[in-house]
Amino acid sequence: MRLFIEQLLNGIAMGSIYALITLGLALVYGVMRILHVAHAAVFTVGAYVGLFIFQATGSLALAFVGSMVACAILGVVIERFVYFPLMKYPPFVPLIGSIAVMLSIEEVCRLVAGPYILTFPAKLPFPDIYAGGIQISSTLLAVYSITAIVLFFLWYITTRTELGLAMRAASQDISISGAMGINSHLIVSITFVLGSAIAAIAGILVGIYYNQVYPTMGAVPAYKSLALIVVGGLGSVSGAVIASMLLGVAETLLIGYANIPLPRDALAFIAMIGVLMWRSEGLLGSSR
Amino acid sequence: MSSYTITIGTIIVIQAIAVCGLNVIVGYAGQISLGHAAFFGIGAYTAAMLSTKAGLSFWTALPLVIAIGGFIGFLLGLPSIRVREDFLAITTIGINFIVEAVFRYVPFFGGALGIGGIPRIVFFGERLKGMTFLLLCLVFLFLVLLVCWWLTRCWASLACYAVRDEESAASTMGISHVRFKLLAFVIGTSMAALAGSLYAHYMQFINAGDFSFPVSVGFLSMLVLGGMGTIWGPVIGTLILGVLPEIFRPLVDYRILFYTLLLLLMIRFQPGGLLGEESAMRRVLAPILRRGKA
Numbered sequence: 001m002r003l004f005i006e007q008l009l010n011g012i013a014m015g016s017i018y019a020l021i022t023l024g025l026a027l028v029y030g031v032m033r034i035l036h037v038a039h040a041a042v043f044t045v046g047a048y049v050g051l052f053i054f055q056a057t058g059s060l061a062l063a064f065v066g067s068m069v070a071c072a073i074l075g076v077v078i079e080r081f082v083y084f085p086l087m088k089y090p091p092f093v094p095l096i097g098s099i100a101v102m103l104s105i106e107e108v109c110r111l112v113a114g115p116y117i118l119t120f121p122a123k124l125p126f127p128d129i130y131a132g133g134i135q136i137s138s139t140l141l142a143v144y145s146i147t148a149i150v151l152f153f154l155w156y157i158t159t160r161t162e163l164g165l166a167m168r169a170a171s172q173d174i175s176i177s178g179a180m181g182i183n184s185h186l187i188v189s190i191t192f193v194l195g196s197a198i199a200a201i202a203g204i205l206v207g208i209y210y211n212q213v214y215p216t217m218g219a220v221p222a223y224k225s226l227a228l229i230v231v232g233g234l235g236s237v238s239g240a241v242i243a244s245m246l247l248g249v250a251e252t253l254l255i256g257y258a259n260i261p262l263p264r265d266a267l268a269f270i271a272m273i274g275v276l277m278w279r280s281e282g283l284l285g286s287s288r
Numbered sequence: 289m290s291s292y293t294i295t296i297g298t299i300i301v302i303q304a305i306a307v308c309g310l311n312v313i314v315g316y317a318g319q320i321s322l323g324h325a326a327f328f329g330i331g332a333y334t335a336a337m338l339s340t341k342a343g344l345s346f347w348t349a350l351p352l353v354i355a356i357g358g359f360i361g362f363l364l365g366l367p368s369i370r371v372r373e374d375f376l377a378i379t380t381i382g383i384n385f386i387v388e389a390v391f392r393y394v395p396f397f398g399g400a401l402g403i404g405g406i407p408r409i410v411f412f413g414e415r416l417k418g419m420t421f422l423l424l425c426l427v428f429l430f431l432v433l434l435v436c437w438w439l440t441r442c443w444a445s446l447a448c449y450a451v452r453d454e455e456s457a458a459s460t461m462g463i464s465h466v467r468f469k470l471l472a473f474v475i476g477t478s479m480a481a482l483a484g485s486l487y488a489h490y491m492q493f494i495n496a497g498d499f500s501f502p503v504s505v506g507f508l509s510m511l512v513l514g515g516m517g518t519i520w521g522p523v524i525g526t527l528i529l530g531v532l533p534e535i536f537r538p539l540v541d542y543r544i545l546f547y548t549l550l551l552l553l554m555i556r557f558q559p560g561g562l563l564g565e566e567s568a569m570r571r572v573l574a575p576i577l578r579r580g581k582a
Contacts, residue, residue: 035374082556092320093559095377096512099322099505100552107545223385223501226378234374266389269382276375 005134007256008249013140015248016147017209019241020202022225022232023154024075024195026240029229030171031184031191033091034083037098040222041105042078042196046071046203047213048113051120060122067204068197075196076189084185102222110215117214120207139209146205150198151241157194158237167191171235220265227272232283239283247271294418300530301425302486307510307522308432309479314508315517316439317472319365320377323384324507327477329499331357331484333391336403336494346409346489350482357481358474365473369466384501391496402495409489425486429523432479436519439475509551515561524562 021043028036050067054060082101086094124142128135158164169177170187178184207213228247232239247268254267275283310324334356338349364383391397398404408415409424416424488494506529514525529550533543554561 029374033374035377082552085556086559089559090318091374092314092377093555095320095322095374096508097552097555100509100548100555103502103505103548104545104552107542107548111541111545223381227382230375230378266386269385272382273379276379 007252011249011252013143015245016143018244018248020198021221022228022240022244024199025225026229026237027191027195030235031188034094037222038101040218041102042071042074043199043203044218046200047207050204051213067200071196071200072193075192079192106215117212119211120213122208143205224268227268230272231275294422298422300526301429302483304523304526305429305432306480306483307507307526308436309476310507310511311522313472313476317469321380322377322504323380325499325503326384326387327480328484330360331481332488332494335485335488336406339406353481353485354478358478361473361477365470384504388496388500404493406488406492512561513554515563518563521561521563
């Protein structure tokens with residue numbers, strides 16, 4: 001039983017990290033209808049920038065802030081120079097562009113920082129908790145609390161502010177919302193700023209959680225988060241979060257208890273194909 | 289020709305066959321496929337299994353390989369009727385990951401070790417290697433190009449183009465988009481299977497890593513560079529992306545960056561590719577061609 005609960009806690013942490021990465025993808029898909037594969041590269045850059053600032057200054061807070069700013073800028077640059085000019089083509093054209101951006105950024109990371117696995121020896125300012133013989137490490141606690149804060153912040157922005165209203169309007173119909181006097185291009189850029197800053201947080205958390213930062217760390221999350229937004233319902237942020245949590249728990253428990261011949265990374269795609277066959281609009285998507 | 293040139297040439301020709309198949313799916317029918325390497329791999333593994341375990345020769349196995357490749361393409365093409373473009377892109381990525389995982393983790397397919405000892409192709413008692421094998425590949429490429437050319441001329445292709453450009457309008461005209469999407473998938477994946485079979489017999493050793501997702505991205509880059517929906521585009525794209533890294537050998541560390549930046553710049557400024565409609569090269573060549581005709 002104790003083992004089960006510990007596995008479950010780890011699974012929830014995995015799920016939280018997936019959720020932080022997938023959020024940005026769901027937000028961007030919501031307003032632009034583009035599969036932002038390069039989001040995972042933003043996540044990698046976030047981890048590297050965070051690590052470098054941490055090594056230079058020794059301050060984790062500064063690392064978070066600096067990396068969020070850097071990623072926000074990177075996200076807007078990708079949006080302005082790659083996606084926006086390609087909006088008029090069929091959806092696979094920006095998708096190919098996005099894959100190209102992702103692989104180029106990965107390569108730049110490899111050339112700049114080297115192909116090695118760097119360690120991220122940071123200690124998060126959270127206590128270890130012991131309850132009934134179960135230990136929740138400070139890293140796990142940090143992942144939980146930071147995810148909760150980010151989710152609350154995002155919920156507050158999208159439902160309680162005028163900016164959120166504009167974002168929801170743009171995600172329903174970007175041209176009509178433009179006609180209603182909403183500066184839709186600005187909204188798109190703000191969406192990229194938000195999503196990319198969250199990706200930076202996810203990057204640093206993953207770096208600390210596994211104590212590893214390497215150029216291709218974004219590759220598996222890139223495709224897995226694509227499957228996750230499909231499972232959650234394309235463009236549905238809450239669906240994406242629920243799907244991420246479920247996948248995190250399912251993966252951890254399956255590895256712990258069932259002996260499946262397939263690697264855990266294929267599980268997301270199998271779930272996705274199942275969802276497509278059974279309920280093609282996803283868990284929380286609307287059939288548009 | 290030195291054996292170095294022949295090796296590079298053979299690989300380029302084999303890839304060109306696979307990219308032609310991708311062109312039928314993406315260029316002609318407008319169905320995005322990001323998992324083409326999976327079909328290339330299915331062809332290669334089928335050929336390898338049939339020749340090493342069942343003891344068939346390349347020639348007797350070939351119809352089977354193409355049929356199996358086409359049939360799996362048909363099965364995996366079924367989701368394309370059901371789902372929208374965005375879903376299809378993700379589904380094909382998923383298919384690539386799952387197929388690679390099956391090859392890597394199922395012991396029947398050799399597991400992580402791959403399959404070795406695949407015999408060379410025997411043609412009238414002669415074992416083909418080097419120049420003769422390159423010639424054989426060129427013959428197959430020629431046949432594939434003939435099929436592509438025929439596809440752009442025949443009624444099926446007009447239907448395909450119609451489905452690609454405006455699906456709902458096409459179905460109002462009585463064109464079943466289901467049938468032509470599936471047809472494109474079957475033809476495209478059987479071409480990939482053919483290329484895979486040649487690849488297996490050429491390398492004599494295959495491994496799941498040869499058919500991973502980056503290979504699919506490579507195929508797509510070649511197609512985008514050359515021009516989607518054109519006949520010669522796949523050949524030109526494969527040739528350029530195959531030859532350039534050899535010329536710039538000293539810069540080998542920057543090769544992937546170069547590939548991806550080229551793909552990015554092409555898709556950003558010339559989504560039609562070098563030979564596509566409205567491309568710069570076409571605009572330069574068009575007046576000359578027209579004068580030639582008149």
